[in-house]
Amino acid sequence: MTHAHEVTEPQVADTAWSRARATVMNEVVDTALRLFSTQGFDATTIDQIVRESGVSQRSLFRYFGTKEDIVLGxxxxxxxxxxxxxxxxxxxxxxxxxxxxxxxxxxxxxxxxxxxxxxxxxxxxxxxxxxxxxxxxxxxxxxxxxxxxxxxxxxxxxxxxxxxxxxxxxxxxxxxxxxxxxxxxxxxxxxxxxxxxxxxxxxxx
Amino acid sequence: MTHAHEVTEPQVADTAWSRARATVMNEVVDTALRLFSTQGFDATTIDQIVRESGVSQRSLFRYFGTKEDIVLGxxxxxxxxxxxxxxxxxxxxxxxxxxxxxxxxxxxxxxxxxxxxxxxxxxxxxxxxxxxxxxxxxxxxxxxxxxxxxxxxxxxxxxxxxxxxxxxxxxxxxxxxxxxxxxxxxxxxxxxxxxxxxxxxxxxx
DNA sequence: CGACCAGTTGACAGTAACTGCCAACTCGGC
DNA sequence: GCCGAGTTGGCAGTTACTGTCAACTGGTCG
Known part of the structure; x- marks a missing residue:
């Protein structure tokens, strides 16, 4: 962890975007938790999560800010x-x-x-x-x-x-x-x- | 911070080495605290501390393990x-x-x-x-x-x-x-x- | 229906904190 | 003076993040 940056939830209405966002976030969390539980948190890289969940690395960090926040969101x-x-x-x-x-x-x-x-x-x-x-x-x-x-x-x-x-x-x-x-x-x-x-x-x- | 690694103090007798070590560590901490206080912790890089205190980067991390531990040692x-x-x-x-x-x-x-x-x-x-x-x-x-x-x-x-x-x-x-x-x-x-x-x-x- | 625009995404290239490795060194005893 | 245990510094790598920007996407207005 380095910075902690607030990642403000834009609090959008129930648009197609917000639904997609929720779906993707859930997918990422599921994938990440699975990997973390089997390999350990430190031994799992962001790249691995990215590959297995399909989202781009950049979007992952936009959603969660830090690796820790995938768990603690x-x-x-x-x-x-x-x-x-x-x-x-x-x-x-x-x-x-x-x-x-x-x-x-x-x-x-x-x-x-x-x-x-x-x-x-x-x-x-x-x-x-x-x-x-x-x-x-x-x-x-x-x-x-x-x-x-x-x-x-x-x-x-x-x-x-x-x-x-x-x-x-x-x-x-x-x-x-x-x-x-x-x-x-x-x-x-x-x-x-x-x-x-x-x-x-x-x-x- | 990423890992936390114990940096075991070897608890050596009062040799020239241990004295040098203590001196250098003190110098590093002084430099670091000065920079941290003026620029902030996040805005100060390890490279900067290394340059201004003369120690090699490798030794700095051998001494302190993490940037945070320079402060919290x-x-x-x-x-x-x-x-x-x-x-x-x-x-x-x-x-x-x-x-x-x-x-x-x-x-x-x-x-x-x-x-x-x-x-x-x-x-x-x-x-x-x-x-x-x-x-x-x-x-x-x-x-x-x-x-x-x-x-x-x-x-x-x-x-x-x-x-x-x-x-x-x-x-x-x-x-x-x-x-x-x-x-x-x-x-x-x-x-x-x-x-x-x-x-x-x-x-x- | 189609142009438009605000908001979103993903690729790319960086930066900063570490870590492993190895060759060069240095102290302390012989 | 010299040998060996222990230490240091440089280098190359890995990983977590960040800025930027062009491409996209969904809703809206004419």
């Missing part, structure tokens, strides 16, 4: 979704409960292909380059979530406290996810939820 | 130092206090050139590539610290709880460091300490 977007959901939660709710609910809702919504999600998660845990990239996205989640959390907290230095709480909660989510993957992704999201709660309990006494 | 090592310090703390001490003491001791020891440390920290915060690399190192800190913390906690799933606590504590440290840098690195480590405590208090109610 959409992660940033989900952070913003979580922030929106957090804002929608009742203000009386405990911050940690609210965050947990937001995370859960996001995971549920994007859980249409659970199998792929688990394969992606495994890939990340075993690839340092992907871990680093994921950590960067994760920071963007934080930046997205902090305003909503600060508004919820109120008070003198809500901003600082929000930062700390969001960071700690994301740490708990990370720990929980790790444990969940180590356990083989058992029982879908309920198990993840349980791990998250246990992590939070450990942290808060 | 020694970070991993400090994680292991923190783990050792954590093991040495009295078992009766509160986990969070023990961690805080370990972090503080590490920072004090490596605080011989505070000015450079602050410049490095600032550089990291404003460079995505460095943030990602730092996050990866940070994960190695976690792996190093967990066993000591688990031993300290004891009990059924000490391992899992240790993971969660260490992750959350590192999140607090990160938040504190960020705030400290934003405040201009005021008053050295005491201020950082204060931020850390405030973060922990916010997280734990």
């Amino acid at each position: 959409g992660v940033a977007e989900r952070g913003e979704r979580a922030a929106a959901l957090l804002s929608g939660r009742p203000p009386s709710e405990d911050p940690w409960q609210a965050l947990r609910a937001a995370f859960r809702a996001v995971d549920e919504k994007s859980g249409d292909d659970r199998d792929r999600a688990l394969r992606v998660a495994r890939l990340i845990t075993e690839t340092p380059a992907l871990q680093a990239a994921a950590a960067a996205k994760h920071q963007r989640w934080q930046r997205a979530l902090v305003p909503a959390m600060a508004a919820r907290l109120g008070g003198a230095d809500a901003e600082f406290e929000a930062r700390a709480i969001v960071a700690a909660a994301l740490a708990c989510l990370g720990t929980a996810t790790e444990a969940w993957i180590a356990a083989g992704g058992l029982e879908g999201l309920d198990a993840l939820d349980t791990f998250y709660e246990r992590a939070v309990r450990a942290v808060r006494r | 020694g970070v991993a090592e400090r994680g292991e130092r923190a783990a050792a310090l954590l093991s040495g703390r009295p078992p009766s001490e509160d986990p969070w206090q023990a961690l805080r003491a370990a972090f503080r001791a590490v920072d004090e020891k490596s605080g011989d050139d505070r000015d450079r440390a602050l410049r490095v920290a600032r550089l990291i915060t404003e460079t995505p590539a460095l943030q990602a690399a730092a996050a990866a190192k940070h994960q190695r800190w976690q792996r190093a610290l967990v066993p000591a913390m688990a031993a300290r906690l004891g009990g059924a799933d000490a391992e899992f709880e240790a993971r969660a606590i260490v992750a959350a504590a590192l999140a607090c440290l990160g938040t504190a460091t960020e705030a400290w840098i934003a405040a201009g690195g005021l008053e050295g480590l005491d201020a950082l300490d204060t931020f850390y405590e405030r973060a922990v208090r916010a997280v734990r109610r």
